[in-house]
Amino acid sequence: MLFSEHSPLKAGWIEADRRQFLVGAAASTGGLLIGFGVPTTVASAAKKSATPNPFSAYVQIGTDSKVTVFSSQMDKGQGAYHGLATLVVEELGADWSQINVVGASGNPALYGNPVWGGVAQGTGGSTSIAGGFDRYRMAGAAAREMLVQAAAKSWGVSAKDIKVEKGKINHASGKSAAFGELAAEAAKLPVPQKVALKKPEEWTEIGDPQRRRFDTGPKTNGTHTFTIDVKLPGMLTAVIAHGPTFGAQVKSFDPAETKKVRGVRDVVQIATGVAVVADHMWAAIKGREALKVEWDESGSEKRSSTDIMNAYKAAAAKAPKAVARKDGDAAKAMASADKVVEATYEFPYLAHAAMEPLNAVVHKNDDGMVEVWGGHQIPDVYQFIAAKITGLKPDKIKMNVMTTGGSFGRRAVADGDVVAEAVMVAKAIGYKAPVKVQWTREDDMTGGRYRPAYVHKLRAGLDDQGNIVAWENHVVGQSIVAGTPFEQALVQKGIDKTSIEGSDNVPYAIPNVSVGLTTTDVKVPVLWWRAVGSTHTAYAVESFMDEVAAAAGKDPYEFRMAMLGKHPRHAGVLKLAAEKAGWGKPLPKGRFHGIAVHESFSSYVAHVAEISIEDGEAKVHKVTVAVDCGVVVNPDVVRAQIEGGTGFGVGSILGEEITLDQGRVEQVNYDAYTPLRIDAMPDIEVHMVPSTERPTGVGEPGVPSIGPAIANAYAAATGNRVRALPFSKSVGGA
Amino acid sequence: MTYTLKINGESKTLDVDGDMPLLWAIRDFAGMTGTKFGCGVAQCGACTIHVDGSPTRSCQFRVEDADGVEITTIEGLSGDVASTVQKVWTEMDVPQCGYCQSGQVMAAVALLTENKKPSNNDIDAALSGNLCRCATYHRIRAGIHEAARQLEA
Numbered sequence: 015m016l017f018s019e020h021s022p023l024k025a026g027w028i029e030a031d032r033r034q035f036l037v038g039a040a041a042s043t044g045g046l047l048i049g050f051g052v053p054t055t056v057a058s059a060a061k062k063s064a065t066p067n068p069f070s071a072y073v074q075i076g077t078d079s080k081v082t083v084f085s086s087q088m089d090k091g092q093g094a095y096h097g098l099a100t101l102v103v104e105e106l107g108a109d110w111s112q113i114n115v116v117g118a119s120g121n122p123a124l125y126g127n128p129v130w131g132g133v134a135q136g137t138g139g140s141t142s143i144a145g146g147f148d149r150y151r152m153a154g155a156a157a158r159e160m161l162v163q164a165a166a167k168s169w170g171v172s173a174k175d176i177k178v179e180k181g182k183i184n185h186a187s188g189k190s191a192a193f194g195e196l197a198a199e200a201a202k203l204p205v206p207q208k209v210a211l212k213k214p215e216e217w218t219e220i221g222d223p224q225r226r227r228f229d230t231g232p233k234t235n236g237t238h239t240f241t242i243d244v245k246l247p248g249m250l251t252a253v254i255a256h257g258p259t260f261g262a263q264v265k266s267f268d269p270a271e272t273k274k275v276r277g278v279r280d281v282v283q284i285a286t287g288v289a290v291v292a293d294h295m296w297a298a299i300k301g302r303e304a305l306k307v308e309w310d311e312s313g314s315e316k317r318s319s320t321d322i323m324n325a326y327k328a329a330a331a332k333a334p335k336a337v338a339r340k341d342g343d344a345a346k347a348m349a350s351a352d353k354v355v356e357a358t359y360e361f362p363y364l365a366h367a368a369m370e371p372l373n374a375v376v377h378k379n380d381d382g383m384v385e386v387w388g389g390h391q392i393p394d395v396y397q398f399i400a401a402k403i404t405g406l407k408p409d410k411i412k413m414n415v416m417t418t419g420g421s422f423g424r425r426a427v428a429d430g431d432v433v434a435e436a437v438m439v440a441k442a443i444g445y446k447a448p449v450k451v452q453w454t455r456e457d458d459m460t461g462g463r464y465r466p467a468y469v470h471k472l473r474a475g476l477d478d479q480g481n482i483v484a485w486e487n488h489v490v491g492q493s494i495v496a497g498t499p500f501e502q503a504l505v506q507k508g509i510d511k512t513s514i515e516g517s518d519n520v521p522y523a524i525p526n527v528s529v530g531l532t533t534t535d536v537k538v539p540v541l542w543w544r545a546v547g548s549t550h551t552a553y554a555v556e557s558f559m560d561e562v563a564a565a566a567g568k569d570p571y572e573f574r575m576a577m578l579g580k581h582p583r584h585a586g587v588l589k590l591a592a593e594k595a596g597w598g599k600p601l602p603k604g605r606f607h608g609i610a611v612h613e614s615f616s617s618y619v620a621h622v623a624e625i626s627i628e629d630g631e632a633k634v635h636k637v638t639v640a641v642d643c644g645v646v647v648n649p650d651v652v653r654a655q656i657e658g659g660t661g662f663g664v665g666s667i668l669g670e671e672i673t674l675d676q677g678r679v680e681q682v683n684y685d686a687y688t689p690l691r692i693d694a695m696p697d698i699e700v701h702m703v704p705s706t707e708r709p710t711g712v713g714e715p716g717v718p719s720i721g722p723a724i725a726n727a728y729a730a731a732t733g734n735r736v737r738a739l740p741f742s743k744s745v746g747g748a
Numbered sequence: 749m750t751y752t753l754k755i756n757g758e759s760k761t762l763d764v765d766g767d768m769p770l771l772w773a774i775r776d777f778a779g780m781t782g783t784k785f786g787c788g789v790a791q792c793g794a795c796t797i798h799v800d801g802s803p804t805r806s807c808q809f810r811v812e813d814a815d816g817v818e819i820t821t822i823e824g825l826s827g828d829v830a831s832t833v834q835k836v837w838t839e840m841d842v843p844q845c846g847y848c849q850s851g852q853v854m855a856a857v858a859l860l861t862e863n864k865k866p867s868n869n870d871i872d873a874a875l876s877g878n879l880c881r882c883a884t885y886h887r888i889r890a891g892i893h894e895a896a897r898q899l900e901a
Contacts, residue, residue, distance in 0.1 A: 091845025091882050226841045233846030234837040234853055236782015236822035243781040251776075276765065294776040295785070296768045369786050369794060369847040369881045419784070419847025420881045455787040650841060654887070658844055661883025684791035684879060693872035695885035 071124045072153035073102055075161075075201075079181065079194035081108050083150070084118035086125035086135055087142040088391050089229075090368075090421040091658075092713040093651040094142040096227040098150045100647055104219040105154030105212060107178030110228050112193070117415030119393040126394075137391045138426050138542065140615040140711020143647055147709055155209040157200070164200035165191060214645070214706065223649040241416045244375045244387050246448035250279055252291040252439050253298040253452060255307050259314035259677035260462055261537050264288060264307060271304035281305065282442035289439045295452060315537035316677040319467065322536055323360060326469040326490045330358060334488045334530025336508035338518040342526035344475075347484035351475025355565045357558055359472070360738040361491075361550040363672035364465035364543055365687055370419025371458040374436035376400075377448035384411050384440075388433050389418030391426035395499075399430035403437045422662075423542040424463060428498035431463070459687055460679040464672050465543035466492040470517070470554035475526075480566030482577070484526045487517045487555070492540050493533045508533070512542060516551030516614065516718065521584050522559070522577035538674070544662060545717040548614040552718030553667070553725065553739070556610035560726040561735060570726060571597050571609050584611050586703050587620040587640040594701050595622035595638035605635065608727025610719040617715040618642040618703075621660065623696075623723040625731060632728045632741055634664055634696040637720060641700065644707035652712050653700045659716020660698055665690025667721040669742045688742075751811050753778070756824025766812030771795045773811050774821055782822035782850045786879065793878030796851035797821050803858040805877075822850040828899060830857045836895045844882035851878050856892050865896050 074082040083102050087094035095115040103110060118125050119135065126132040128149065129141040158178045165183045166173040168191075175186040183191045219225065232238035257263065267288050269281035277297025282289050288307055292298035348354060374388035384404055390396050393413040401408040418425060430437075436451040443449065453461065468491035475484035493510040495501045504511050509518075509531055518529045543549060563573035571592050578585040588611040592598075597607060604626045611620040624636040639656050646652050669688045673680045681687035725736050728745070736744045752761045753770075755778055762777045774783050774797070783806055786794030790805040797806045798820035825834075833856050836842075843849040852875065859866055859874040866874070871892050880888070 091843075091847075093844070226839065230838045230841055230843055230846075233843040233849050234834040235825070236780070236850045238846050239781070240784075240847060242785060245779075245781070294772065296765070296772040296776070300765075367881060369784070369792065369845065369879065371785065418845065420845045422881070452785075455789070455792075654841060654844060654884075657886050658883045661885060662881070665883065683789050684787050685789065689879060689881055690883055690885070691876045691879065692885040692888060693876045695883065695889070698886050 072150060073106065073157050075157065075193050075197040077194045077197055079112055079192045079197070080114060081106070081112040081193065083113065083115045085115050086118055086127070087146065088117060088137040088389060088415050088425075089417040090137070090389060090425070092142070092655060093227060093648065094137065095229055095417070096651060097143045097647055098146045099228060100219050100225070101146060101150035102154035104217060105151045106158045107180065108193070109181030112181050113228055115229070117417070119390065119413040119415050120397065122394050134392070134394045136426065138423065140617065140713045140715060142711065142713075143709045144616070144711055147647075151211050152209060155211055156206055159206045159209050160200040160203050161193060161196055163203050164196040168196065168199060220645070220647050221649065225648060226650060238417070240370055240419050241373045241375060241388050242370060242419075242452065244416070244450065246375070246377055249375070249448040249450060250291050250293065250443070251295045251298050251450050251452055252289045253295075253302050253454065254284070254286060254435055254457065255288040255290070255302050255305055256286060256457060256461065257309045257311070257314070259311050259316065260539060261314035262309040262311045263313070265310040266308045268306040271306070272301040275301040275304055280443050282439065284435060284438040284442055286435055286438075289435075289442065289451070291439065291443055291449060298452075299454065314677055315674075317536070317674065318676060319363065319672070319674040322467060322674070323469065326467065326534065327358065327360070329532050329534065330469045330471040330488050330490045335532045337528070337530050338509045338514045339527055339529040341524075344484045344486050344526040344528035347526040348473060348475040348486065351483055352478040353476040353565060354473060355476070355562050356473045357561055357735070357737055359470040359554045359557065361468040361470075361553070362670075362739060363467045363538065364549070364666055364670050365459055365672050365681070366420075366422040366424035366463070366543055367459065367684070367687060367689055368418070368420030368422055368424055371455055372424070372432040372453040372461070373451060374433045375448060375450040376436045376440035378440065378445035382410060384437070385414055386411065386433060386437065387414040387416055388436070389421055389425040390415045390433065391421060395428065396430050396433045399434050400437045403434060404441060422544040423546070427463060427541065428500055455684065456682045459682050462539035463541035464538065465549055466494065466513075466540040468513075468550045470550065472554060472558040474558070474562045476562070476566055480568055482522070482524045482562060485520065485524045485528070487520070487529045488532065489514055489517055489530070489551070490532045491534055492536050492538070494540050494542055494546070496533065512547050514551070515547035516612065517547075517555060519613070520555055521581040521613065522574070523579060524577065544659070545614055545714040548612060548714075548718035549666070552610065552612040552614070553721040556612060556719060556722035557725045557735065557737075560608070560722070560729060564729075569598070574611065583618045583642050584613060587611060587618045587642050590640035590701050590703060591620035591622050591638050594640065594699065595624070597622060606727045606731040608723045608725065608730060610722035610726060612719040614715045614718050616710040617712060619656070619715045619719050621719045621723040623720065623727045625724060625727040627731050630745065632668065632724060632745070634694070634724055636697045636699070637723070638699045639701065639716070640703060641712065641715065642703035642705055643712050643715070644705050644709040646702055646705075647709055649702065652702060655712040656700045656716040657698045659712075659714065660720045661690050661695055663717040663720035664694065664696065664724065667724055667739060667741060668694065669740050671740050671743065751814070753811065753814055753819060754817070755780070755819045756821060762811070764811055766810060768811045770797065770806040770809045770811060770814060770819065774806060774819075780821055780823050784847055784850055786848065791879070792848070793851040793855060794848050796854040796878065798854060798858060801858070801861070803855050822854060825853070825857060829860050829895075832898050833857050833860065833891070833895045836891050836898065840887055840891050840894065842884055842887040842891045844884055848878060848880045852880065852888055856888070856895070860892065860895060860899065864900065866892060
C-alpha cells in the first residue's frame with residue numbers, strides 16, 4: 015500500500031540512485047518547468063541522434079501507405095494521440111484514414127519531454143501539445159520532404175512542382191503516387207537538415223473546428239484495448255493484499271485456505287503485501303478473501319483525518335516555516351490598514367478514482383526481454399525500476415505504453431507503484447507465465463497517493479478607498495515530492511512548488527504580498543491530482559478575493575479587473591467569460607452568478623457559474639468558461655477537456671473527500687467516494703481566446719477556477735462562505 | 749461445474765463456479781473484453797450489459813442465475829438504435845478515455861429503445877448509475893438527444 019521509510023523500495027534502490035536521477039529544475043511563471051535527468055543506464059541505452067530520421071523516430075510510413083505516429087505522450091483520454099497526429103497530418107499532407115498512433119518508449123533522446131528539459135519521457139503538467147508542437151510538425155515536414163525528393167528522383171522531375179496532399183504525392187503533370195509506393199525509397203534518403211514549416215495562415219488541420227478525433231470509434235463498440243484487456247497466452251491474474259493502514263508491513267501470512275480456491279496458483283509475498291496469483295480475476299479475488307495476513311502496524315499512520323486537519327489549522331495560525339514570496343512589507347501594511355479581512359480554508363484528501371483500476375502486465379519472453387504493459391506516464395522511470403527489480407539491464411526491459419481509462423496523475427508515481435508490483439510478482443513466480451496485476455476498486459480507493467489535505471490561512475488589508483494594500487497567504491500541508499526522486503528538482507529552499515503554485519503567483523496588483531508554506535509530516539501517501547497545487551490554491555485565493563471585494567463594497571468582477579492591468583491574459587479570459595455569461599445583467603429569479611479566474615500550466619481560464627439553492631444545497635445549472643491556451647490545435651478537444659475539467663472540478667468541490675479513522679480510509683468504493691454523476695452536470699459553454707502565442711495545455715487548467723466560481727455564487731445566493739470542502743460536508747450539496 | 753450461457757445469441761458452455769459474476773465469465777472465459785470492470789459493487793455502470801433487453805450490472809449477476817436469459821454485451825449490440833447511438837457518439841466525440849463508454853452506450857441504447865424522445869430528466873434518471881470520471885456527461889446528454897432526433901427522422 016505504501017512504500018514507507020522501512021520499505022526496501024524506497025530505502026534501498028531508489029534512494030541510492032537519486033543523484034544520477036536528477037539534474038535540476040526551473041520554475042517558469044506559474045506553470046512548472048522541470049528539468050529531469052534520467053538514469054545514466056537508460057540514457058546511454060538511448061540511441062542519440064542530432065537529426066532523428068522521422069521514418070524511424072516519430073512517423074512510420076508503410077508500403078501499404080499506412081502512417082504510424084509514435085507518440086511520446088500517453089493518452090488517458092485527453093486526446094494527446096489525436097493532437098500529435100494532427101501536427102503530423104498537417105505538415106506531412108497525410109489523410110486521416112491512413113493514421114494510426116502507438117505509444118513509444120525506451121528512447122529518452124527521442125521522446126524526452128521538451129518542457130521537462132527533454133531528457134526523460136513523461137506525460138503530465140498539461141505539456142503534450144506544448145512539448146510536441148515543434149517536434150511532430152518537424153517530423154511530418156521532414157517526412158513530406160523526403161517523399162517529395164523520392165518522387166522527384168523516381169519521376170525525373172523537379173521537386174518544386176510536387177505537392178503532397180490528402181495522402182497523395184502529386185506532380186503538376188498529373189503524375190501521382192500513394193505514400194506506400196515511394197516510402198521505401200524515401201526512407202533511404204538523407205534527412206533534410208532544414209525544413210520549412212507551414213505558416214499559420216496555411217494551416218488546414220490545426221485549428222479546424224470540424225475535425226473529430228480519429229480514435230473514437232473503438233471506444234463506442236468495446237474494441238478499444240486498455241491494460242485490463244491485455245491477454246497473453248497462459249497469462250495469470252494477481253491481486254495484492256495490502257495492509258489496512260499506510261505503512262503496515264506483512265508480519266506473517268497463512269495461504270492454506272487461499273490455495274484451496276479453484277484457480278489459485280501461487281501466493282507470494284512482495285515488498286508491498288501478499289499477492290494471490292490465479293488463472294483468472296474471480297479466483298484471485300476469492301483467494302484473497304480467504305487469505306489470512308498478520309500486519310505489523312507499528313510504523314503506520316494511525317491518526318484520523320480530523321486530527322490531521324486540526325494540527326494543520328493550529329500550524330496555519332502560526333508563522334509559516336518557509337517564505338515563498340515576499341513583496342514589500344505585508345505585516346507593516348496590514349497593521350496600518352483601514353480594514354483587515356481574514357479567513358481559513360480547509361481542503362480534504364482527494365482520490366483520483368479513475369475508471370480503470372490500476373493494473374500492469376509483465377511477461378519475460380524466451381529471449382530474456384521483459385515486457386511491461388501499462389499506462390506508463392513516466393516510462394523511463396518505470397523501465398529503470400523494472401530493471402532494478404529484475405536485476406536486468408534497462409535495455410532488456412521493454413515498456414509498452416497503453417492508453418488508459420483515465421489517470422488524472424495517478425499513473426505517474428516515482429516508486430512505480432502497481433508497475434513495480436507487477437514486476438515483483440512476475441519475478442516471485444519465476445517468470446513462469448505472463449502475469450497481470452489488477453487492483454480492485456477498493457485497492458485503488460484505499461491505496462493512497464491522494465491529493466494532499468491542505469489548510470490555507472489568508473489575510474488582506476484594505477485602505478479607506480477599498481484597495482488591497484496587504485495580502486498574506488499561509489499554506490499548510492504535505493509535500494507531494496518529498497522523499498521521491500523528484501524532490502531535488504521541485505523543492506527549493508523548503509518550498510515544494512507543487513504545494514504553493516497558484517498562491518505564490520497571485521497576479522493581482524497588490525503592493526505588499528507575503529506567501530508562506532509549512533510542510534507537514536504525515537505518512538498518508540500523496541500525489542499530483544489533476545491541476546495539482548491549483549486544485550486548492552485557486553479555491554482559496556479566488557474565494558477569498560470575493561470576500562475581500564465584498565468587504566470593499568465592490569463588484570467582484572470589476573474589483574479583479576482593476577488589479578489585472580499587468581496581466582492581460584488573465585484579464586482577457588475574465589472579460590470574455592463575464593461578457594458571454596452576461597455578468598451584471600439580471601438573472602432569472604433564484605439564480606446567482608459567481609466568477610473566478612486562474613492560470614495553471616501557462617494556460618488561463620475563467621469560469622462563471624450560475625447556480626440556485628435547492629433544499630439548501632448548491633445546484634449548478636450553467637457554466638460559462640473562457641480559455642486562453644495559445645494557438646488552439648484541436649478546438650473540439652480543447653472544448654472537451656475544458657468541459658470535462660469543469661465537471662471534474664464541480665464534482666470534487668461538491669462531494670469528494672477521503673477521510674481516515676485511526677489511519678484507515680473510510681471511503682472504499684464509489685458508494686462513499688462520490689464523483690460527479692450526470693444528474694449534477696451543468697450545461698457548459700466554452701469560449702476560446704484567439705491567440706498566436708505558442709500552445710499550452712488544457713488537460714488540467716479547466717479544473718481550478720470552477721470551484722471558487724461556485725463558492726462565490728453560493729455566497730451571492732446565501733451570504734455564506736464555504737470554507738471547508740467539500741460542500742456536502744459544510745452545507746449539503748452533491 | 750459447467751453452465752451454458754446465451755451471450756449475443758450464441759450458447760457458450762463455461763466451466764466456472766456458479767457464484768462467478770457474469771462480468772468475469774464474459775471477460776475471462778467468453779473472451780469478450782468490451783464489458784469493463786469499474787467497481788464490482790454496481791456503483792459505476794462500466795459493466796452494464798443487457799439481460800433480456802434490460803440494462804443490468806454484470807458484476808452483480810451470478811452465472812448460476814443466468815440460466816435461460818438472453819445476455820447482450822457491447823460486442824453483440826445491433827439494430828438501428830445501437831448503430832445510431834454509436835454513430836452519434838463518434839460524430840460528437842462523446843468519449844474521452846472511453847473506459848466507461850461501453851456501459852454508457854448500453855444504457856443509452858436501452859433508454860432510447862424504451863423512450864423515443866427522452867427529456868434531460870429522463871436521461872439523468874436512466875444514466876445516473878453510469879459514472880464517467882472524465883465527466884463527458886454534457887456530451888452524453890447531447891448525444892442521446894441527437895440520436896433520438898436522427899432515429900425519428
